[in-house]
Amino acid sequence: MSALAEDGLWTGARIGIMGGTFDPPHLGHVRMAQAARAELGLDRVLFSVSPRPPHKHDERLAGLDDRTEMVRIAIDGLDGLAITRIEEPHDPSYTVDLLRACHFRTGADLYFIVGADSLAEFPSWREPAEILRLSTLVVFPRDRVPVFLDVPGEASLVVFESPVIDVSSTAVRERLRAGDRPAGALAPRVLDYIEAHGLYRAA
Secondary structure, eight states, X not given: OOTGGGGGGGOSSEEEEEEEOOSSOOHHHHHHHHHHHHHHTOSEEEEEEOSOOGGGTTSOOOXXXXXXXXXXXXXXXXXXXXXXXXXXXXXXXXXXHHXXXXXXXXXXXXXXXXXXXXXXXXGGSSSHHHHHHHOEEEEEOBTTBOOOOOOSSOOOEEEOOOOOBOOOHHHHHHHHHTTOOOTTTSOHHHHHHHHHHTTTOOO
């Protein structure tokens, strides 16, 4: 998708951003995006697939094209959800650079959507204070993970009480490598794609 083809994604006053590796994208990601859009009145939520997050530099990831296609499949036909490839030139990819690129494309208010587990790691991210300046953080609960932001300075924070996200990509990969079929965690067509392309099989 070219930059020109994405122009329509950046219109509106309030845009949600979901960044991540999506390795693979699970139903928790989709539910978070849908809830944030509905409750916050977002024009749309854009999924941005990270080519290579710095904190996962040594991990083996599914290919960027596969992860991008799985996201596209997971949100296909869902109103107000779309995918942007704005992050692809950045490797490694930092959230602050993603948000700067988003601001370059739009004057909309940005809402960066995360789970409480990501919030716990937030102080170690690159330029966390700048991330808070560039966006409103939207936090969804994770089972047994407290919501706590330990970054000095002002922050705009929206904390949801539900849905509680009780699935993780790591756990899904482990089940797939064990030969399990985690149908309740993945959209059926995403699971079909994984099986058809032989992703996450045990070595």
